[in-house]
Amino acid sequence: MADATLLSQIxxxxxxxxxxxxxxxxxxxxxxxxxxxGQIDGASGDKARGVWVAASHDAVMRLQNDPRLSVETQPPTKRPSTGNPVTDYLVNPVKNRITDSHQPFLFRDPPAHDLLRAATVHQFTPARVQAMRARSERLVSEMLDRKVGSHEIDIVADLAYPLPVAVICELFGVPEGDEANFHDWSSQLATAVEPGVVVSEETRIENARTFDAISDYLADLVAEKRRQPRDDLLSGLANHATPDGYRMGDLDLISTAILILVAGHETAVNLIGNAWLTLMRHPDELERLRAEPGRAPRVVEEVMRYDPPVQLVSRKTLSAIDIAGTTIPEGEAVVLMLAAGNRDPAAFPDPDRFDPDRVGTRHLGFGGGLHYCVGAPLGRFEAEAALTALARRLKAPRLIEDPPPYRRPATLRGPERLRVEIEEVR
Structure with missing residues (x-):
């Protein structure tokens, strides 16, 4: 039997x-x-009950495709008290019900999930995604140009953090002057997807304030996209139906936009940070990438296995499930430990070795089943652009801190800072 405190230690x-x-x-x-x-996310909230954790590659693969598992694990929304009776007893309860009824499709089961996801995928057109590949390369070049003459670079602050939000804001057609707000909103709302964490009152208040702020902003932006559509993803979602005739309402459109912002930004930040840290710890692979930029897709794919940006996801059983010699009862919280499955020796030879030349990899880094990451191609492009440029342009890079300081979430895991000493930026 596994030590029952391992999840707490993680x-x-x-x-x-x-x-x-x-x-x-x-x-x-x-x-x-x-x-x-602590409190269990996605089940009853009863501290006396446990959380079921799937850690092997086989168990995670089977469960992430099992329709008896639900992703509707978010606890009911409860905006903090303001002391104003009208707000607390009339306005906020209505806002809470609206929020709960229009969760992002990442937290919705079929059929609502399928409609929302299909509408989103329909707007991630090949032309739009390919344009973002070229734009990612230009943005990376511009960001590194700003470091010319420096002898130190923070890979997170100077590149990994600003790059994805710039790409997403361009996808949405966000006015350039408003981009800075999205940095702050994304970072704050990332705390809301951490399963099983008892969030402090202060964080809960700030999350509610942030959610309302970004919702108000996006409502105005969606209205503008309906009045004057442009060639961007938000205009497409606001004005065009899927081939089946479905078009999102404003509330679902806002929640989808928030999902793309938070999921697309936070995961890409961690992917780039984790990937560069891995390359710095494997200088032979860094040299190979510098000599062969075409290896970048292999490097990114192996990082998604070796040290993925999303380490675990939360689910809930709709009925009892027999698996791996045990039974998970109905109504239980379940954690799918993606990062553990990715290092399973039953699925990957020598799994703790970083090897971009692996073949036949079925990693779990982008999830799977109905909830396979919609933005996976975009995340790959951003990481490939960042890694190839860093390998080419940073002369004699050396980690200043190893291990670096990490961001607090266990779910969206990556370095908070990644300071590198360099001779120059070429």
Missing amino acids: KDFSNRADPYPLYARLRQTPVSCQNDG
């Missing part, structure tokens, strides 16, 4: 820099019932 920030030994211990029991050390 959530403990002191283990953020290297949770992989804990994942290896979890895999000894492919599906185990864990004490998460």
Whole structure:
């Protein structure tokens, strides 16, 4: 039996820099019932109950495709008290019900999920995505140009953080002067997707304030896109139906835009940070990438297995599930430990070795099943553009801190800073 405290240890920030030994211990029991050390996201909220954790590659693959698992795990929205009776007893309850009824499709089951996802995928046209590949390359070049003459670069602050939000804002057709707001909104709302964490009152208040701020902004932007459509993703979602005739209403459109912002930005930040850190720790692979830029897709794909930006996802059982010699009862919280499955020796030879030349990889880094990442091609392009430019233009890079300081979330895991000493930016 797995140690029932392993999930609590994984959530403990002191283990953020290297949770992989804990994942290896979890895999000894492919599906185990864990004490998460706090409120359980997605089930009853009863602290006495456990969280079921799937850690082997096979168990995660099977469960992420199982229709008896629900993604509707978000607790009911509860905006904090303001002290104003009209707001607290009339306005906020209505806002809470609207928020709960129009969650992003990442937290919706079929059929609502399928309609919203299809409408979103329909607007991620090949032409639009390919244009973002070229734009990513130009943005990376501009960001590195600003560091010419410097002898230190923070890969996160100077590149990984600003790049994805710039790409997403361009996809949305956000006015250039408003881009800075999206940085702050994305970072704050990322805390709302962390399963099993008891959020402080202060963070809860700030999350509610941030959600209302970005919703108000997007409502105005959507109205503008309806009046004057342009060739951008938000205009497409606001004005065009799918081949089946479905078109999103404003509330679902706003929640979808928030999802694309938070999921697309936070995961790309971590992917670029994790990838560069991995290359710095494997200088032979960095040299190969510098000599062969065409290796970038292999490098990115292996990072998605070796150190993925999304480490785990939360689910809930709709009925009992027999798996790996145990039964998960109905109504239980389930965590699919993607990063643990990605290092499973039963699925990957020598899984703790970083090897971009692996073949036949079925990694879990982009999720799977109905909820496979919609923005996967975009995330790949951004990371490839960043890594090839960094490998080519940074002369004699050296990590200043190893391990670097990490961001707090266990789910969306990546370095908070990644300071690199360099001789020059070419």
